[in-house]
Amino acid sequence: MSQDLYELLGVDRDADGDAIKRAYRKLARQLHPDVNPDPESQDRFKAVSHAYEVLSDPQKRAAYDRGGDPFGGFGGFGGAEGQGFSFTDIMDAFFGGAAAQQGRGPRPRQRRGQDALVRMDIDLAEAAFGTARELKVDTAVECTTCHGEGTAPGTHPVTCTTCHGQGEVAQVQRSLLGEIRTLRPCPACRGYGTLIEDPCRECSGDGRVRARRSLTVKIPAGVDNGTRVQLSGEGEVGPGGGPAGDLYVELHVEPHPRFTRHGADLHCTVTLPMTAAALGTTLTLPTLEADLDDAEDDVQRDFEVEIKPGTQSGTELVQRELGVPGLRGGRGDLVVTVDVETPTRLDDRQRELLRELAGLRKEESPTGDVRPEQKSVFSRFRDAFNQH
Known part of the structure; x- marks a missing residue:
């Protein structure tokens, strides 16, 4: 294997930093141990990573071009002071630059509510010709005290001081590949980025309460047993006063005395x-x-x-x-x-x-009319064929 770092990356000696980075990403996707476990590919991956570490750093590249060794020998993935290529560079090779460094951000407190399912008994005539029925349902509705915000009147959520509103905290670990930086949901605010210091007493900070309400269900003509009528936006209100889900009314047609x-x-x-x-x-x-x-x-x-x-x-x-x-x-x-x-x-x-x-009618002593079994067309055709 050639030890010329430019040849290892497949770039010219006058290649700029972007060309070197693109070449490294292409090779890293092919040679990374998670993708290609072959021992020879692993050795080449180490050599390519070493080449990128040197050529991506202007000072180390200048030293290498002058004929010197930036590490005083093939020092692997870091010098005595722990410097070396970042794990982020490998992540960039697979996920494309800044996308590997960006987290998901804070998750919203407002979320869509769940769909609800209730059963309604109707008679056959109502199913056949349609009707409008009143239905009482118990679902989650928006809290009228805090209007879904979850905070006590006059207060609002405050920015979390642990994650500074990002909803995530970084965790850094050292490994053979360098520093591994991972993002986890903030344990203080549970990923929301904000804290409710004074929750609403009516809904306990959820932004919704359970209540009974009446709805008018329009049943179209011709429905059958098991038909579900969808009422959009009439289901459970979501946490934080989020949009409501849908309500499905499953119809059960009761037996009819005549039909x-x-x-x-x-x-x-x-x-x-x-x-x-x-x-x-x-x-x-x-x-x-x-x-x-x-x-x-x-x-x-x-x-x-x-x-x-x-x-x-x-x-x-x-x-x-x-x-x-x-x-x-x-x-x-x-x-x-x-x-x-x-x-x-x-x-x-x-x-x-x-x-x-x-x-x-001369039926004083009927003997019964015993008839032979009716044969199918195919059977009669078969019998006629067998007679010849």
Whole structure:
């Protein structure tokens, strides 16, 4: 390895201080032990650091150019008086100059508050058509005594004398690489840079207190169970009177006595006597709007459904656009399922009439209609193929 310091850094002999510094940073990023643990690279890193230490100092560089040895031999990273290249120069190589020397500064006392989550129970009609509900919440609000500053009336935070308002204190340690300077949060002011000598008695210096307040929550039409409504800026006020977070209202839709919801569709079941299913009838059923107390007069509160003669149990009758409105427009359907009820208690006259009906229909001794299992299209195609 060449011992010429200029060749070690890869610069000309007339290079200025900035060129020497740029060359050293480039090599340090490549050869530093934390990046390249190879022993040969470590030795070269020491040599490059020695070269930079000499050539970055005008007096040592002049001595070297005259043919002398600034250290009286290869003295490593410091002379008898502890002089040598600073650890900051290595940090500069990785993080770029002044950025390695600058701290974060004092942290603000004002910070954004946390988001809050509350649950609200609503009924199916409110979820379907929307509503406005009053909600009482317990959250942190700004202290009205100190207006978020955290100090007693007439006083203000004072500059910390330990860190002089910087929020950080320097700690210097010696190592093989020289002096290592680190910044830590000031233990006196906890990094704020200021001290509250006389805290507000109402909030104990936090700048906020807990209080109960009322809010109006607007619930859009078409929400479902588990939907969260966001109220921006209605959550917890931050420390030091910082901006409030958001409040999320999670909706829980209570079960309905008549309807069940499947997406945008409503389902209900009507039970019909055997005679009504056989003869047919017309039913008048309530819509979901019938649950609304403040609905307008032109709202459809009921509808008629025609039961055709011979309707079987399990038949579904679809009523278009009587379901739940969608959040993005449109409306689902209302599906009415017919459940035919067979009488279990008959008097003598009723039993006689049913026997007469069975005789007329020649159903006195039914054997049951056993049907083969319905095959899929693929199964029928396979059977036809196997026959050839």
